[in-house]
Amino acid sequence: MSKNKxxxxxxxxxxxxxxxNKDFDVSSFKVDKKRIFIIDGIIDSIGPANINRHDFRxxxxxxxxxxxxxxxxxxxxxxxxxxxxxxxxxxRLIDWLNVYTFPEEMRFQDLxxxxxIAANYINFSxxxxxxxxxxxxxxxxxxxxxxxxxxxxRNMCVVAGKTCMDHNAPxxxxxxxxxxxxxxxxxxxxxxQKGRAHYAITPRFSPTSTPDQLSALGLLWSEFPECLMQxxxxxxxxxxxxxxxxxxxxxxxxxxxxxFGLLGERGVYGHAIHLETREIDRLSxxxxxxxxxxxxxxxxxxxxxxxxNLALRSVRLGLASDIGGGSSFSMLRTMASAYEVAQxxxxxxHPAQLMWLATQGSAKALHLDDQIGNIAPGIAADLTVLNLSxxxxxxxxxxxxxxxxxxxxxxxxxxxxxxIAATYVAGKKI
Ligand code: GUN
Ligand code: ZN
Numbered sequence: 001m002s003k004n005k006x007x008x009x010x011x012x013x014x015x016x017x018x019x020x021n022k023d024f025d026v027s028s029f030k031v032d033k034k035r036i037f038i039i040d041g042i043i044d045s046i047g048p049a050n051i052n053r054h055d056f057r058x059x060x061x062x063x064x065x066x067x068x069x070x071x072x073x074x075x076x077x078x079x080x081x082x083x084x085x086x087x088x089x090x091x092r093l094i095d096w097l098n099v100y101t102f103p104e105e106m107r108f109q110d111l112x113x114x115x116x117i118a119a120n121y122i123n124f125s126x127x128x129x130x131x132x133x134x135x136x137x138x139x140x141x142x143x144x145x146x147x148x149x150x151x152x153x154r155n156m157c158v159v160a161g162k163t164c165m166d167h168n169a170p171x172x173x174x175x176x177x178x179x180x181x182x183x184x185x186x187x188x189x190x191x192x193q194k195g196r197a198h199y200a201i202t203p204r205f206s207p208t209s210t211p212d213q214l215s216a217l218g219l220l221w222s223e224f225p226e227c228l229m230q231x232x233x234x235x236x237x238x239x240x241x242x243x244x245x246x247x248x249x250x251x252x253x254x255x256x257x258x259x260f261g262l263l264g265e266r267g268v269y270g271h272a273i274h275l276e277t278r279e280i281d282r283l284s285x286x287x288x289x290x291x292x293x294x295x296x297x298x299x300x301x302x303x304x305x306x307x308x309n310l311a312l313r314s315v316r317l318g319l320a321s322d323i324g325g326g327s328s329f330s331m332l333r334t335m336a337s338a339y340e341v342a343q344x345x346x347x348x349x350h351p352a353q354l355m356w357l358a359t360q361g362s363a364k365a366l367h368l369d370d371q372i373g374n375i376a377p378g379i380a381a382d383l384t385v386l387n388l389s390x391x392x393x394x395x396x397x398x399x400x401x402x403x404x405x406x407x408x409x410x411x412x413x414x415x416x417x418x419x420i421a422a423t424y425v426a427g428k429k430i
Contacts, residue, residue: 005056006427008036009049010064010385014375015360019352020311026352031404038381041426045377064385067421071373072131072382073331074362075321077270077291080121080135080147081105082324092301093236106172108138114146122150126430128330129384129420132372134159134230136202139175141183148191155426157372159228161202162187166213177212181220188224205232206256207242218261228266235271236302254279266367273303280313289316289365294337296322308347318365319357331358332415351405351412381427386411390419
């Protein structure tokens with residue numbers, strides 16, 4: 001069969017090493033105009049601009065001029081079922097869940113409704129340059145099928161799982177320890193590594209799972225250790241107090257997971273704001289992933305993630321919108337919020353660090369960096385093309401820039417979907 005080939009040209013932004021490394025040299029970092037040669041959706045090579053490869057001589061070049069081509073954004077923690085309740089006013093976490101989230105999630109037993117929202121969610125994300133996401137679904141297996149099907153039609157690399165809850169939630173949103181195990185196992189066997197799909201075992205958070213359910217899901221993870229496990233950790237002070245009452249014997253919030261086999265290197269913990277020293281040490285010891293959700297943490301009033309401190313530890317750090325607790329589908333807006341939150345803690349995140357968090361950082365946090373999150377041979381051609389002059393305000397600022405970082409930063413701070421000139425999934429323009 002003949003191979004599908006394409007060439008994309010523009011200024012390429014990719015990283016050989018993390019800009020959080022102490023010796024990362026921001027000033028000598030090069031963003032040159034280059035060509036990306038793609039075969040069957042995978043990056044085959046990267047070469048100088050205007051020079052063609054012999055075996056690509058009949059292939060048309062998509063030349064994006066001075067636009068910046070980045071790896072597609074990776075949104076490492078979202079709830080696609082909350083798409084329609086984004087920007088719901090006036091509540092903090094527990095009330096926000098009860099008043100807005102749970103009633104909406106009840107609707108996802110209807111496969112048609114789940115499919116409609118999954119398509120909306122994915123289209124909003126793609127138009128913002130996000131090509132991979134790790135999503136919570138609802139307790140309904142239909143919601144998981146709907147999401148993976150919507151992603152498969154578009155050939156997207158995604159992570160998702162059935163959200164498990166067996167108490168402290170409305171009856172219609174509760175499964176049991178046994179059905180959580182059985183449903184999750186069946187869905188995992190149906191979807192994990194089918195095409196570009198990856199299953200994540202997904203207890204919502206320890207307040208809505210009994211010890212029996214946590215332990216059933218811990219058992220499932222031990223049976224499928226290659227899967228990710230995603231959950232929430234230490235998001236809001238009231239939530240942590242509640243966890244303390246529900247699990248009086250636990251040393252801390254993290255311990256409520258560890259006790260039941262839900263702490264590990266492939267564990268992905270959302271929010272992780274109010275961590276105790278023991279928790280940080282333990283997360284670092286196992287090399288777990290922590291996902292920063294800045295627009296959500298400010299919108300729901302949760303707190304300020306300790307980026308500077310945590311970046312020095314051997315945890316994996318990712319960035320996420322946390323739709324619908326988060327207030328934007330845009331990873332540009334999410335980076336801006338991460339910048340603002342870090343500033344409130346006295347740390348200025350560099351644009352290189354922000355872009356890295358939204359691409360490679362999140363890909364590493366999801367253990368998918370061998371497939372996505374970079375522009376390098378062997379990685380999928382999931383790409384975002386950024387116009388750094390997308391509005392008059394941004395343009396008049398970026399025109400004064402002395403280097404690429406200064407040119408990019410106004411787009412990070414003020415950009416939205418207008419800055420996304422194109423999104424590619426597996427080499428195909430969407
Ligand atoms: N903690 C438990 N469930 C949720 C959720 O849906 N959103 C957020 N932001 N936090 C949670
Ligand atoms: Zn969440």
